[in-house]
Amino acid sequence: MSSPYFMQSSSVLARRGSQSAGSSPADSLRSKLTSRRKYDTVKVEAEEARINELGPSSAPLLTGIRLEHIHQLPAQVKTEPAPVKNPHGRRRRQLTVEYDRDDGVSPMKTENWEPPEWKKQLGFIREMRSSRDAPVDNMGAEKCHDTEAPAHVRRFQVLVSLMLSSQTKDQVTATAMQKLRAHGCTVENILATDDETLGKLIYPVGFWRNKVKYVKLTSAMLQKEYGGDIPNTVEGLVRLPGVGPKMAHLAMDIAWDQVSGIGVDTHVHRISNRLGWLKKLSKNPEETRKALEEWLPRELWSEINWLLVGFGQQVCLPVNPLCSVCLNQYSCPSAHKNSPAKKPKAEPSHTSNQKSTFKIKTEPQPETAVKDEMASKELTSLKYIIS
Structure with a gap:
């Protein structure tokens, strides 16, 4: 057959045959599995070293994980989240929050109070x-x-x-x-x-x-x-x-x-x-x-x-x-406030008499009225005897 299509395919087959002429299909598969096993072994050793660095607290993460899936562990242990893409096309800057470690006690700033003057x-x-x-x-x-x-x-x-x-x-x-x-x-x-x-x-x-x-x-x-x-x-x-x-x-x-x-x-x-x-x-x-x-x-x-x-x-x-x-009379908040107030002036005698008469009228006291009446009778009889 002299078709160019058959000539191209036969050259391809010949090239592939020449590459694999020295090995059988079983040997090729065995070499691939060996390289794969070496790759997995290297990954396991790398992950074990990473876990040792993380400390004993990360050990429970390995429970139930198969060796062939160990290469997926870094994605689970990874603690830093990936940066979120800004929809506007600009990359956001990540903020880092730092805390002062003081055995669980947060320091508080206190100002010492003192009187102003x-x-x-x-x-x-x-x-x-x-x-x-x-x-x-x-x-x-x-x-x-x-x-x-x-x-x-x-x-x-x-x-x-x-x-x-x-x-x-x-x-x-x-x-x-x-x-x-x-x-x-x-x-x-x-x-x-x-x-x-x-x-x-x-x-x-x-x-x-x-x-x-x-x-x-x-x-x-x-x-x-x-x-x-x-x-x-x-x-x-x-x-x-x-x-x-x-x-x-x-x-x-x-x-x-x-x-x-x-x-x-x-x-x-x-x-x-x-x-x-x-x-x-x-x-x-x-x-x-x-x-x-x-x-x-x-x-x-x-x-x-x-x-x-x-x-x-x-x-x-x-x-x-x-x-x-006192030299502190202008700065003392209690200056001139603790002295007792001046006593009120004594009222005239007639004013006090009026108040007492008003009390007698507004607040009747039977016993006082009887005593006054008896005193007036005794005074009248005494005047009569003297006269």
């Missing part, structure tokens, strides 16, 4: 207290102990003076401490003194009967647990009968020379609320102490007590504060 007000209080002639300066707890006594006796006397000063003026406390020191203000002497004698020594301090019990119980506790000395921690001091947080912090400052907190008494409590040194008005000295310690620098904790106590004794009085002579 507290430094200026504190400077004025220092200026007004520069003379140091208030009762607390001469008769406070720092002045009531015997400076020549042993250290543990001085500390005990400081604690006793603080216990007696509760709701008592410094002058009365100083007088009681003088009598106690003359009697012998030590743990041993206090325990050897009966309650009646001890009461006469500390009278007339406020609540003197209760304070006799507290001083005796505290002395016994100090002798038993602390060898006659006082505790050197706030926790140990507040365990003593009749000792509160204010006394504990002041005792730590005066007796142990350690600043553990602000001693807040009625003066510090009152003045801090008046000056606006608290975020909100506090109800008791302990709330005031916690609020002040949140913002007041620690180096001022020891000074603030005697400053405000003396200021409260001389200027910022509980009743009728002397706002007109």
